[in-house]
Amino acid sequence: MAKKKIDASTEEKIIEAARKVFTEKGYAATRTRDIAEEAGLNLALLNYYFRSKEKLFSLVMAEKIGQLFGVIAPIVNDDKTSLQEKIELIVPAYLNVLLQNPGLPLFVLSEIRNNPEHFSNRVQAGKILTQSILVKQLLEKQPNVNPLQFILNLLGMCIFPFVTKPVFEASGLLNNASFNQLIEERKTLIVKWVNLMLDN
Amino acid sequence: MAKKKIDASTEEKIIEAARKVFTEKGYAATRTRDIAEEAGLNLALLNYYFRSKEKLFSLVMAEKIGQLFGVIAPIVNDDKTSLQEKIELIVPAYLNVLLQNPGLPLFVLSEIRNNPEHFSNRVQAGKILTQSILVKQLLEKQPNVNPLQFILNLLGMCIFPFVTKPVFEASGLLNNASFNQLIEERKTLIVKWVNLMLDN
DNA sequence: AAATATTTTAATCATTTGATTAAAAATAGA
DNA sequence: TCTATTTTTAATCAAATGATTAAAATATTT
CATH class of the missing domain: 1.10.10.60 (Homeodomain-like)
Structure with missing residues (x-):
């Protein structure tokens, strides 16, 4: 053979x-x-x-989910870094990944909605959101607030602009350059904002 | 006839x-x-x-875009209310709309991506984001930051959990009740967080 | 070079899918 | 009731689409 x-x-x-x-x-x-x-x-x-189309898609999807979680997984599970340091690491790293891959979040999210079983990484994703070092550190800092609230804010402030990018483009409000400019500004702003939330 | x-x-x-x-x-x-x-x-x-399918879809889409912008449009353009008051009005109102219609944001956003010309409301949406009273008030408060940054945070903190809901569901992390609980908590939290951002 | 294996293509299949048609059923009008 | 109009359905069409097949082209081995 x-x-x-x-x-x-x-x-x-x-x-x-x-x-x-x-x-x-x-x-x-x-x-x-x-x-x-x-x-x-x-x-x-x-x-x-x-x-088949299905097999080819599964390959791409797994790759994309990897990109979406790959950057943050090692950071949030590092017990050598403080909460503050984690935030300062995650935000610019994640924004850079998204700048390279603007359509990534909307693609992954809508495909998971359409076909939840395509979401093979769900176990790992679940652990990041409930059992990571980051979660423990968030709970230490603010024991009375569900740590998921802060994770939603941290990730949301990074991801949301990319999810709404098609709206900006369709409305002619932002061209690619000014969008990227906006994101660059967020690299420092988000860190500041998240720290504010955690300190008050 | x-x-x-x-x-x-x-x-x-x-x-x-x-x-x-x-x-x-x-x-x-x-x-x-x-x-x-x-x-x-x-x-x-x-x-x-x-x-046709297309005509039926256009009808639904226009309706859904209306829902997505309908609640906030009158609030952000009201020159009788302060910035602070607007935030306190928008957050719970918007979260309630989304609680009634959890799939709405992901639907609208992904369809606009797939077919930008379906986004008939783009002019109005653009105005909200650039020429509303809210934008003017944001600029007064923080002249050095693009007001879009704050609008992205305000809307993002409301919308993002709903966009990621399929992930939570697929990973078995949150059932419907605990998701709704999380959102209820956000009604007061987001107002507090946005005020923090604007005051620092 | 000849034989064998691998890669690529054109042609075709079977299903799915949006849409139409012609007829039947239901409703309204006289 | 009888007729015309409107609503609903079964059957069918044409195009699109994922996939296969058989043959041609290319590469590899002996």
Whole structure:
């Protein structure tokens, strides 16, 4: 039997096109033909390499969920850093990831809504939100407030502008440059704001 | 020529089913047959009353955008209330709308991303974000910070939990009751937090 | 070079899906 | 009641879409 020697270049062309089309239009609105065309090759090749639209999507989705949680997971579980330090690390790191991947949050969130079983990382995500060092430190600082409230604020202030970016674009309110400028300003502002919330 | 006497009950059955299916699954993943079945009637009736999937969707979408901006528009443009008062009015009012319509933000945002031209309200939305009384009052209070930063925080802290609700549900982290509890707590917390941001 | 294995393509299939049509059923008007 | 109008349905259409197939092109092995 012959060993499979897959041309990495072609495979990568397909998955790169899949990343683009899936994240832009979502699973349901994506046509496998769109991906093939974007990759500059035949539709049948897509199934030759990845068997089905569903399988290809799962790959992209897992990757994207990894990106969304990957940056923060090691930070929030570090017992060497203080609460204050964690916030100062998370905010700029996360905003940079999102600047590189503006459509990421809306893509992941809407696909999880459409198909919760696609959310394979749910266990890890749950642990970050309930059993991380960050949660313990938040509870120490403010024992009377559900730590989830602060996590929602911290992540929300980072993510929300990217979720609403299509609105800004559609209303002609912000071009790409001024949006990025806005986010750059937030890098220091969010840290200040979250500290204010925690100290009062 | 005969006057059209449409049975309001049937028409309403269809649009109510459309509201449900469209907001749950999004435009692309929705099948007109799903809507017909949900409404308990024939697929052809749907086209008899509403001509096309697209037209029916536009109706629902306009309605939903109205819900999303309707509550805040009159508040932010009121020149009789102070900045402080506006915040105290917006937060609980908006959270109540969202509690009644948890899927609303994610639906509207992802559909605008998929199809920006569906966003018919874009002019009005743009004005709220740039020319409202609220914006002027924010600028008076903090001339050195783009008022959009505060609006993003105010709306984001209200909306973000609802956008991430599918994640909480999928990870089994929060049931509906504890989610609602979390939001109830936020009604006073967000007001406090936003005031902190504006006073520092 | 010949044979074998792998990659790529054009053509095609079977299903799904939005929409239409023609007829039946229900309702209103005379 | 009889007729015209409106509402509802079953059947069907045409296009789109995910996937397969068989053959051609390319690469690898001997």
